[in-house]
Amino acid sequence: MHLKAVDVTVRYAGRCALDAFALDLGLGEIVALIGPNGSGKSTALRALAGLTVPDKGDVVLDRRPVRAWKRRELARRLSFLPQAPLSPDGMSVEQLVRHGRFAHTGLLGGYSMRDREAVAWALESTDLADLSDRDLRALSGGERQRAWIAAALAQEADILLLDEPTSFLDIGHQVEVLELLCRLRRERQVTVVVAIHDLNQAMAIADRIVLLDKGQTLFSGAADGLADSGLIETTFAVNGAFERKPAGPIYFNAHIAT
């Protein structure tokens, strides 16, 4: 398993959405993409997922460019959850999660015992077993978000690309999702790239943090280095201080003028 982005440049209507983006993912690594709105996080994830073909550079999985992979083969290796996907009408939680198994069943195959187990596991992991029969449109924003995460999990890919998976969740479920990512890494050696807004959550779970701004990669490395760089204050135009405790992750305390 080796997903690697080399010099990936994406332009939208002349504007450079992503400039020479590079990322080399190790097995079971968690990488957090952070940056202001419109900094290129989503573009980077879409390029990694093979959904955006770069104008320059390439994303390579097992030495083969992702755009050359068959979507179904790729889907067994790599699962991507876009930001706030639309839920179709008249679909239950379980039906959605079952669609996550498409990469394994194909157009005509039935659902095997293995598929059912994966669906049950995904529902269980996202705390949705009790809601599995509910209509997607009848769920709260957070429940729906978790249903989509479950669908991505059911795919059982070893690379998970998530675009702001915690955005609609309350703090309890945010923590639950982040813990789930850590557990997936620990128990299944899943590699995770996650775009996330909460800097402290990013620093708590990620092995590596990539800071993007206007398509440029400003920083790529561990939370310690990010704290020392002073880039957070300049990029986000905030005042604040990093706090280091003897145990536990680094914490950024933003100063709010009142």
Next chain:
Amino acid sequence: MKPEILGGAEKPASRSFIPLAALCPLLLLAAILLGVADLPVGEVVDVLLGGGSENAQLIIGTIRIPRILTGILAGIHFAVAGALLQTVTRNPLADPTVMGISQGATLAITVFLFFAVYGVNADANTLYALPVAWLPLVGALGGLVAGALIYGLAVSRGLSALRMTLCGIAIGALLHALAMGIIVGWGSARFEIIMQWLAGSLYARGWEHVVFLLPFTIAGLLVLPFLHRSLALLRFEEDVSRSFGLNYRLNFTLVLVVACGLAASAVGVVGPLIFVGLVVPHLAKVLAGRHFAAVLPLTALLGATLVMGADLAGRLLGGAEEIPIGVVTAFAGAPFLLFLLRRYR
């Protein structure tokens, strides 16, 4: 969402199949028994058993039955095409006009009649025998060409459901304007046949029309089971369905081809009965609820039933001057569309 709709969605789809499956043959029987020509029931039964007078045989065997069958097939075509297009464009208002099918067919038929009739005789006030036998083929080809044109345009702009719809609306409006321009500039006696075709009609549809439609019906319905899971996944946004592992473009295109084939052939034969393609899939979705697998079979059944029923009503209510079926389906469908508006609120 309102709780009663949720309740409806959880009903097994089989419950709606049973009354429908019963209604369909009843309507079929009524459509054969009833008509402008007042044949006694006994005589109709005689004909069906292989006897009856020559006149009755003619009315039943060469007028009523092929007309009813044409209606059933056209109903299936429009309804299924509508359901497919609504699914892949993720637009609840999509119908065969989205792919420019009816506008392309209208233009082709207008141009064809223009050259076939006007080209031969420029006198606007004489009514010539119109080459009606060619209309289904010309209409179907016009519809398919329009569909291909719109598809090509959408592909060149990076094929997506929204681009497809926008290209369809733009090209469709252009084709429609061209056809209207020709009709208005041309005027006169030939107006009528085009207007009649535009209103959608099953008048004087015979076995040749059944034979024309049947290959499309069979091919379309045989392919559908294989497209079931693609369709289920095409309900998602492109990013999502591709991430789940679907070859989006290929499957999107396949479904479009099936939808265009069904719609164009039917438009050629009976004219743009577009309302069927718009309304029937919604009704089927309400009845099917969460059972996505039931949507297409229900759509086909409902489409056949609706067109058959509307044609029967048009034949009976209008007397000798029958009401065009397009008018009847619009009258029947409009209230239902208003009902749907409440549902989507």
